[in-house]
Amino acid sequence: MRRINIENLQSNMIVARNIYNSEGRILLSSGVILSESYIERLHSLGIASVYVKDEIIGDIDIPEVISEKNRIETVKIVRQTFQTLELNHKLNVRQIKDTVNNLIDELLYNSNVLVNLTDIRSFDDYTFAHSVNVCLLSLMTGVTLNYDSHKLIELGIGALLHDIGKIKINKEILNKDDDLTRQEYLDIKKHAYNGFEILRKYSDISLLSAHIAYQHHERWNGTGYPRSLTGTDIHAYGRIVAVADVYDALLADRPYRSSYSVSQAIAILQRMGGTYLDPRCMTALIANVAVYPIGSIVELSSGVIGVVVDTNKKMPTRPIVRVINSRNKDRVNAFHEVDLSKMSTIMIVRALNNKDI
Numbered sequence: 001m002r003r004i005n006i007e008n009l010q011s012n013m014i015v016a017r018n019i020y021n022s023e024g025r026i027l028l029s030s031g032v033i034l035s036e037s038y039i040e041r042l043h044s045l046g047i048a049s050v051y052v053k054d055e056i057i058g059d060i061d062i063p064e065v066i067s068e069k070n071r072i073e074t075v076k077i078v079r080q081t082f083q084t085l086e087l088n089h090k091l092n093v094r095q096i097k098d099t100v101n102n103l104i105d106e107l108l109y110n111s112n113v114l115v116n117l118t119d120i121r122s123f124d125d126y127t128f129a130h131s132v133n134v135c136l137l138s139l140m141t142g143v144t145l146n147y148d149s150h151k152l153i154e155l156g157i158g159a160l161l162h163d164i165g166k167i168k169i170n171k172e173i174l175n176k177d178d179d180l181t182r183q184e185y186l187d188i189k190k191h192a193y194n195g196f197e198i199l200r201k202y203s204d205i206s207l208l209s210a211h212i213a214y215q216h217h218e219r220w221n222g223t224g225y226p227r228s229l230t231g232t233d234i235h236a237y238g239r240i241v242a243v244a245d246v247y248d249a250l251l252a253d254r255p256y257r258s259s260y261s262v263s264q265a266i267a268i269l270q271r272m273g274g275t276y277l278d279p280r281c282m283t284a285l286i287a288n289v290a291v292y293p294i295g296s297i298v299e300l301s302s303g304v305i306g307v308v309v310d311t312n313k314k315m316p317t318r319p320i321v322r323v324i325n326s327r328n329k330d331r332v333n334a335f336h337e338v339d340l341s342k343m344s345t346i347m348i349v350r351a352l353n354n355k356d357i
């Protein structure tokens with residue numbers, strides 16, 4: 001399957017992955033044949049891209065770091081948490097802790113799995129799905145940095161709730177698809193302090209977890225907000241979540257731009273490392289991401305073109321590739337696979353899209 005922008009969807013394409021809303025309801029099921037009315041409906045719901053089946057890529061099993069069921073349930077819980085806090089001014093801390101523990105257990109069980117897929121979310125549901133992704137990426141980074149269970153729970157709670165302060169920000173500003181005015185930008189920046197003020201009032205939430213909400217927009221060189229902290233004056237949890245926050249934002253479709261590819265997002269992170277982001281945290285996060293996700297179409301230095309069919313966590317840039325086109329770009333009669341981790345002289349030179357094959 002491949003992810004395709006909604007503007008490029010066509011009738012008769014087949015949906016390859018269920019599309020959910022933040023309440024856990026299926027908007028469109030895997031296997032559905034797209035029609036113009038379905039495409040128009042997705043567009044009206046703010047869905048910017050969809051996974052569709054691809055004859056060239058075929059049916060490749062793509063492992064996930066957590067199950068689809070757990071991800072959807074966690075997004076639903078985050079939505080409920082935001083809404084309950086906004087309406088009743090109360091957090092269900094026990095539910096949040098149980099949710100984070102469930103994520104940690106599943107991540108540790110799937111510790112050899114790299115992040116391959118980007119979730120599909122509507123513009124209106126962005127904050128909820130983003131919160132879950134930032135939590136997952138932060139926890140995986142913490143595992144790579146050898147955090148114990150206590151630290152992982154503190155990190156996970158703060159990461160899952162890092163944007164909780166947005167409940168006090170005008171929704172029209174949050175969802176605006178145009179440039180923000182100076183005052184609107186100043187208003188949005190308040191969510192960091194708002195989140196800290198909300199979380200620190202709960203004695204059963206660690207103050208360090210609360211500081212994640214406060215510090216996730218601080219930058220390594222002091223150009224962040226709200227306090228312009230620098231380097232290790234920013235708590236390690238805040239530095240981890242800052243990297244995860246930026247990375248997931250780059251991969252998301254937004255009203256004002258399409259998502260970046262994984263390789264583009266990683267390249268941006270690497271440029272930011274040591275300037276805006278803690279380089280150690282940045283490196284630890286990237287170690288958990290499939291640079292060339294399963295299903296990616298790539299060109300090898302030998303001149304052939306293939307599809308990534310499996311990843312290698314110890315060598316993320318050297319996956320297993322199924323060759324589909326020869327050096328002269330003709331389709332091969334029989335596919336064969338190349339394990340780049342065992343071939344020092346061949347490497348991926350660039351990622352392609354379906355228009356290139």
